[in-house]
Structure formats: structure tokens, C-alpha cells
Amino acid sequence: MLHNINFFLDSLVKGDLRDIRGDLKKPFEKAWRDYESRFKQVEKEKRDLARQYGMVRSEVSGGEIAEELEKERRSFQLSMCEYLIKVNEIKTKRGVDLLQNLIKHYHCHNNFLQECVSTSHRLKQYMEELNGVLSTVKQRQDEEKKQLCALRDQLRPAVNTEQESLQRQTYSMHQLLGDKQYGTERSGFLYKKSDGLRKMWQKRKCSVHNCYLTIAHATPNKPPTRLNLLTCQVRPSVEDKKCFDLISHNRTYHFLAEDEEECVAWISVLSNSKQEALSMALDGYSRAGESQSSVEDLTRAITDDVRRMPGNSSCCDCGAPDPGWLSTNLGILTCIECSGIHREMGVHVSRIQSLSLDSLGTSDLLLARNVGNSGFNEILEANLLSPSLKPSQHSHMAERKGFILSKYQDVHFVRKSHSSAAALRLGLQEATKSCDIYSLIQMYAQRADLSQPLNTHIQEKGETALHLAVLLADRTSLHILDFLAQNCxxxxxxxxxxxxxxxxxxxxxxxxxxxLLLRAHANTHTKNQLGETALDISRRLKHAGCESLLDQARSNRFDHHVHVEYEWRLRHEDLFDSDDDFEEKVRFLVPRLSAAQVSGPQQVSGPQQVSGPQQVSGPQQVSGLQQVSGLQQ
Incomplete structure (x- = not known):
């Protein structure tokens, strides 16, 4: 490109016009000076010659000396012609040739730009064609991925069944019984097979003590391996009677004894020690669980009732069946895939707990018992244009995540019912006063500030909805306080x-x-204008229950999965199989309801209220034994 565009200009400036810088007039001026000098010389000689002959001549005519200057005159004329020719060439190069070369330069530049435009046009056509090809390839790959996912979902149950079968074969529920004469403690040497490529038998010192098996290493300074026998199982080897295996939760240890008798002794000691550990654990659980059995029974009953609530049989976000994960601050159930996305959003948006794996308190189930997936989605998905926009249980994680973020963080699908901040404040106040959880969720979904001061106050100026909820709180409205405490x-x-x-x-x-407030991490050290903390008020007014809870919180002994006194009003649609055995089942229910009373008079949900003999109407609360006695009558 540089050669084509700049060659003509470079050749003109550096070659043809280079002589311009020199003195073109010098040869011409030299010839003029030589001619003039010769003319004067000839004129002087003529005068001198005339003087010799006695003649005085004032001037000599040109015709007299023309013959003498013929040669010089022609040399001068030749130099003048060459000078004029050179000047003419320079004028031509400076004018016409320069402009012609500039035209060639711009013509090359124009051709180059036209080639660029043509290339860009061809590139645009190629990109459009490539985009269509890529769309086809992506669609084909998505179809292949869908087919593979469908195949995976078909194969997974069979593989899981095989794995569970293998696990059942590996770790049997039927425990091996050891010979009691060998006791529960033993120390000695065993050969342990290494896990490396060589699979060598290595002699190791082993001991069984306090329900633990300790295996020493070859290196003295390396701490020994300790296995809790409560989580292990002993299995004799079928191939070699001097060998046995110890199966832990993450590894299988292969041991070799000196002889068969020693192998039997080790197997018996390990089995006896495990049985002792199991007995100790069961006894401790029985003693510790007696005081909490009624609360745990109530928690299980509430959990079962929550699962039966409208919409709770499927995931709140993707519709997957049997959701097992609870958002304690929203009161909804999700599947395990959607629960992971809820955790990614943060606890300020959703606090996820497992209904089966986590140790829940009744306080964790307050909102779940009063909200449910159906009622929650009627608010958060009110403006969802089509059910097809909602992900399914087979959707990819990216699709689930996009929908969940739009639903909870951006609240795109909420129908706006209040336009101004004043209307939101008034709606928040009315929802708290009327204990309407769904109106409260509507305010929350419209991004109302749940901590803002209300328009009116009952006791002091600047009260928020949380203060109002405390003043109005009873055994039927604790869920309102719980929602505000967890989400404000x-x-x-x-x-x-x-x-x-x-x-x-x-x-x-x-x-x-x-x-509920301590569960929401309320600050116990905040002082009012009188300089009193909440603990100071409890001590001054001798409110022992509040004082005990605040002492636990300050010493980090407060259990956030606490039990609260609340009218649960559980449904028992499947309590009675027929009207004939109604009285018999009520008599059977009486002692169970009595046992469910925890720390004073406990509100326990019971069978449905009977209006007339053997006639059952809607769900009704049963508190204590008197209402049950009425049912019996």
C-alpha cells in the first residue's frame, strides 16, 4: 500500500525536483559573464589598435566586433537555451506533473477505500450467514441436551435403586453379635491392608477403648486414626477366616489377625463395643427426649399440616412435587434445586431450612402455617402473563435462577395496589392492625419500608408496625410479628x-x-431515654420469663429454633375413618393431647368440632381436656 500510494510522490520530490534546490542560473550567468568580458576585451583591443594609427575612437560598433565574438555569442546562446529549457521543465513538474501525481495518489487512496467498503459488505453478508448457521447449531445442541437430560432422568432412578441396593448390601441393618466373654476393650497388633497401588499388609498397633478404635501409624509423630464404632460395622471375610472388614461412613478398612481365634476375638470386641455405644446413645436420647417429646410431637404435627396446605404439595417456584425446603421468613415450600437459588439471594431475601434434616422449632413454622404456596403466589405472581413463563421441575438452573430473581428481588410479577408512600404506610398500618398476613405480604412485595414510623401511635410517637404488632400480639397473631421481625x-x-x-x-x-425478636437478632443492649435496656425493664417489673430469655441471649445460650405458644388449629381430615369409631378414637386421643401440654396450659389442636352427634364441621381448635371431654359427651 505504501509503494502504490507514495511511490509517485517520493520519486517526484526526491528525484525529479531535486535539481530545483541547485543553482540552475550558474551556467547561464557564467556564459553571460564570459561573453561580456570577451566583448570588453575585443573593444579595448580595437581602440588600442586605432590609437596606434593615430585615430581616436570614442566607441566601437557592434558590427566591427561581431565576427570576433561569434564563438562566445553562440556559447552564451546555448547556455541560455539550456537554462530556459530547464526552467520550462521545472514549471511543468511543479504544476502539471505534481497535480497528476497527486491525482494518482488520491486515485489509489480512493481505490483502497472502495476495496474496504466492498470487503466490509462481504463481511456483513458472511456474518449474517454465520449467525443463521450458529442459530441452527445452537438449536440442534439444545435439542440434544434436552434428549440427554430426559435420558438422564430416566436412568437416574434405576441407578439410584442399584446404589441403594449396593449400600444395603455393604452396610446391613442386622448387626453382628459378638461373644460377650471377650468384653468391650482390647489392645494388640493387626495387619491392615494399605490403600495404595501395592495393597500391602502393614502391621499396626490397634486398641479398642470407650467405643473407639484407635489405629496407630508407622510414623510415631503422626496422630493415630480414631474411629467411632457407633458409625461403623464389622463384617467377617468370606474368603479368609483370619480377615475381617470394618466399614465406616467413608471407607472400608481390611484387617488380618495372626490366627482364626484372634480374629474372632477382635470381631467380638468391636461388635460388643459398638453395641455398648448404641445402648449409651439410646439411653441418653431417651432421658433427654422425655422433656421435649411433646414439643417434638407438636412440631411434627404442624409440619405434616403445613405439607397438606393448598399449593404446598408442589414447589412454590417450579412446581416440583413434594417440596422439602422451607423459607422461614416467607412461609413457602420449595424443592432442593430452587432452595439453592434462594440461599444465593441471601438471608435478607429468603431463609431456607429443611423440613426433614434441620431441627425446627414451632417458631420456624409460624409463617408456613399461615401463608402457604398458593396464597403467596397469588401476590408475587399476580401479573405473570402466562404459566408457561414459569419454570418447571425439568428446567435448567439458569432458567430457574432468572425467574426466581425476577420474582423475589425485582418483584416483576406483583400487581401494584398502592401508588404513593403515604398509601403504603397506611396499608402497612391497616394490615398490622387487622392481622392480615396477605395484605402485609402485599406491602412487602411493593417494597414498603416495614420499619417506617406509622401515621398514628398508640403509646409513643414514632411507633413502627413492629411496635404495633407487639402491642396487639396474642396466640392468634404471632405470625404477623414474626413476618415483620424477619423481613423489616x-x-x-x-x-x-x-x-x-x-x-x-x-x-x-x-x-x-x-x-421472636431475639430469633430475628434484636439488640439486647439498646437503651431508651431512661437509660434502660429490655433486660433492665424485665428485672424492674419482675417479668421472669422475659428476663430468662434475655439472659440466655446475652450469654449466647439462646436457641433460635424456639417453641412458641400459639393456636395452631391443625386440620385432621384423616383422623376418623368412619363415624362408628369416632368415640373410640377420641378416647385414644385424650391422653395424647394431655401429654402435648408444654410448660403450662398449652393450646393443642385436636379433632374437628362436633355439632350434634357424629356430625363434623370445619376445623376447630381443642384446648386442654375440657373440650375433648365435650367431644366425648
Whole structure:
């Protein structure tokens, strides 16, 4: 490109016009000076010659000396012609040739730009063609991926069944019984097969003590391996009677004894030690569980009732059946895939717990018992244009994540019912007063500030919905306080007198409110204008229940999965098989309901209310034994 564009200009400037810088007039001026000098010389000679002959001549005519200057005159004329020719060439090169070369330069540049435009046009056509090809390839790959996913879903149950079968074969529930004469403790040497490529038998010192098997290493300074026999199983070898295996939760150890008798002794000691550990664990669980059995029974009953609520048989987000993960601050159930995305959003959006794996308290089930997937989705998915926009249980994680973020973080599908901040504040106040959980969720979905001061106040100026919920809290409205405590940005908001919701709870001796606020990590050191903390108020007013809870929180002994006194009103649609055995099952239910009373008079849900003999109407709360006695009558 540089050669084609700049060659003509370079050749002109560096070659043809180079002589311009020199002195073209020098040869011409030299010839003129030589001619003039010769003319004067000839003129002088003529005058001198005339003087010799006695003649005086004032001037000599040109004709007299023309013959003498013929040669010089022609040389001068030749130099003048050459000079004029050179000047003419320079004028031509500076004018016409320069402009012609510039035209050639711009013509090359124009051709280059036209080639660029043509190439860009061809590139655009190629990109359009390539885009169509890529779309076809992507569609084909998506179809292949869908087919592979479908095949995977078909193969997974069979593989899981085979794995479970293998696990059952590896770790049997039928424990091996050892000979009691060998006791539960033993120390000695065994050969252990290494896990490397060589699979060598290595002699190791082993000991069984306090339900643990200790295996020493070859290196003295390396700490020995300790295995809890409660989680292990002993299995004799079928091939060699001097060998036995010890199966732990993550590895199988292969041991070799000196002889068959020693092998039997080791197997017996390990089995006896495991049986002892199992007995100790069961005894300890039995003693510790007696005081909490009624609460655990109630928690299980609430959990079962939550699973039966409308919409809770499928995931709140993707519709997968039998969801087992609970969002404690929203009161909805999700599947395990969607629960992972809820955890990614953070606990300020959704707090996920497992219904089966986590140790839940009744406080964790307050919102789940009063919200449910159907009611929640009627608000958060009110403006969902089509059910097809919602992911299914077979959707990819990226599709699930996009929908869940739009639903919970961006609240794209919520129908707006209040337009101004004042209307939202009024709606928040009315929802709290009327204990309407769904109206409260509507305010939350419209991004109302749950910690803002309300328009009116009952006791002090600057009260928030959380203060109002504490004042109105009873055994039927704790879920309102729980929702506000878990979802408001500031659980320690203060009134004009400096009182927080925790201060209000202690002033009115509402220990269940204290539990829910401490569960929401309320600050126990906040002081009001009188310089009192919530604990100071509890001690001054001698509210022992609130004081005990606050002491536990300050010493980090407070259990966040607490039990609260609440009218659960559980449904028991499947309690009675027929009207004939109604009285018999009520008599059977009486002692179980009595046992469910925890720490004082406990509200326990029972069978449905009977209006007339053997006539059952809607779900009705049964509190204590008196209502059950009425059912029996």
C-alpha cells in the first residue's frame, strides 16, 4: 500500500525536483559573464589598435566586433537555451506533473477505500450467514441436551435403586453379635491392608477403648486414626477366616489377625463395643427426649399440616412435587434445586431450612402455617402473563435462577395496589392492625419500608408496625410479628422515647414476642431515654420469663429454633375413618393431647368440632381436656 500510494510522490520530490534546490542560473550567468568580458576585451583591443594609427575612437560598433565574438555569442546562446529549457521543465513538474501525481495518489487512496467498503459488505453478508448457521447449531445442541437430560432422568432412578441396593448390601441393618466373654476393650497388633497401588499388609498397633478404635501409624509423630464404632460395622471375610472388614461412613478398612481365634476375638470386641455405644446413645436420647417429646410431637404435627396446605404439595417456584425446603421468613415450600437459588439471594431475601434434616422449632413454622404456596403466589405472581413463563421441575438452573430473581428481588410479577408512600404506610398500618398476613405480604412485595414510623401511635410517637404488632400480639397473631421481625430492615427501630419492640415486649410481659425478636437478632443492649435496656425493664417489673430469655441471649445460650405458644388449629381430615369409631378414637386421643401440654396450659389442636352427634364441621381448635371431654359427651 505504501509503494502504490507514495511511490509517485517520493520519486517526484526526491528525484525529479531535486535539481530545483541547485543553482540552475550558474551556467547561464557564467556564459553571460564570459561573453561580456570577451566583448570588453575585443573593444579595448580595437581602440588600442586605432590609437596606434593615430585615430581616436570614442566607441566601437557592434558590427566591427561581431565576427570576433561569434564563438562566445553562440556559447552564451546555448547556455541560455539550456537554462530556459530547464526552467520550462521545472514549471511543468511543479504544476502539471505534481497535480497528476497527486491525482494518482488520491486515485489509489480512493481505490483502497472502495476495496474496504466492498470487503466490509462481504463481511456483513458472511456474518449474517454465520449467525443463521450458529442459530441452527445452537438449536440442534439444545435439542440434544434436552434428549440427554430426559435420558438422564430416566436412568437416574434405576441407578439410584442399584446404589441403594449396593449400600444395603455393604452396610446391613442386622448387626453382628459378638461373644460377650471377650468384653468391650482390647489392645494388640493387626495387619491392615494399605490403600495404595501395592495393597500391602502393614502391621499396626490397634486398641479398642470407650467405643473407639484407635489405629496407630508407622510414623510415631503422626496422630493415630480414631474411629467411632457407633458409625461403623464389622463384617467377617468370606474368603479368609483370619480377615475381617470394618466399614465406616467413608471407607472400608481390611484387617488380618495372626490366627482364626484372634480374629474372632477382635470381631467380638468391636461388635460388643459398638453395641455398648448404641445402648449409651439410646439411653441418653431417651432421658433427654422425655422433656421435649411433646414439643417434638407438636412440631411434627404442624409440619405434616403445613405439607397438606393448598399449593404446598408442589414447589412454590417450579412446581416440583413434594417440596422439602422451607423459607422461614416467607412461609413457602420449595424443592432442593430452587432452595439453592434462594440461599444465593441471601438471608435478607429468603431463609431456607429443611423440613426433614434441620431441627425446627414451632417458631420456624409460624409463617408456613399461615401463608402457604398458593396464597403467596397469588401476590408475587399476580401479573405473570402466562404459566408457561414459569419454570418447571425439568428446567435448567439458569432458567430457574432468572425467574426466581425476577420474582423475589425485582418483584416483576406483583400487581401494584398502592401508588404513593403515604398509601403504603397506611396499608402497612391497616394490615398490622387487622392481622392480615396477605395484605402485609402485599406491602412487602411493593417494597414498603416495614420499619417506617406509622401515621398514628398508640403509646409513643414514632411507633413502627413492629411496635404495633407487639402491642396487639396474642396466640392468634404471632405470625404477623414474626413476618415483620424477619423481613423489616431495622428490628431495633426506636420510638421518640427510645423504646424498641424488644422494650415493648418486656414492658407488657410478652415472652413469645421476646423469643421472636431475639430469633430475628434484636439488640439486647439498646437503651431508651431512661437509660434502660429490655433486660433492665424485665428485672424492674419482675417479668421472669422475659428476663430468662434475655439472659440466655446475652450469654449466647439462646436457641433460635424456639417453641412458641400459639393456636395452631391443625386440620385432621384423616383422623376418623368412619363415624362408628369416632368415640373410640377420641378416647385414644385424650391422653395424647394431655401429654402435648408444654410448660403450662398449652393450646393443642385436636379433632374437628362436633355439632350434634357424629356430625363434623370445619376445623376447630381443642384446648386442654375440657373440650375433648365435650367431644366425648
Amino acid at each position: 430492615p431495622d428490628v431495633d427501630a426506636q420510638t421518640s422515647a427510645g423504646n424498641t419492640a424488644l422494650h415493648y415486649s418486656c414492658l407488657h410481659n410478652k415472652s413469645d414476642c421476646v423469643k
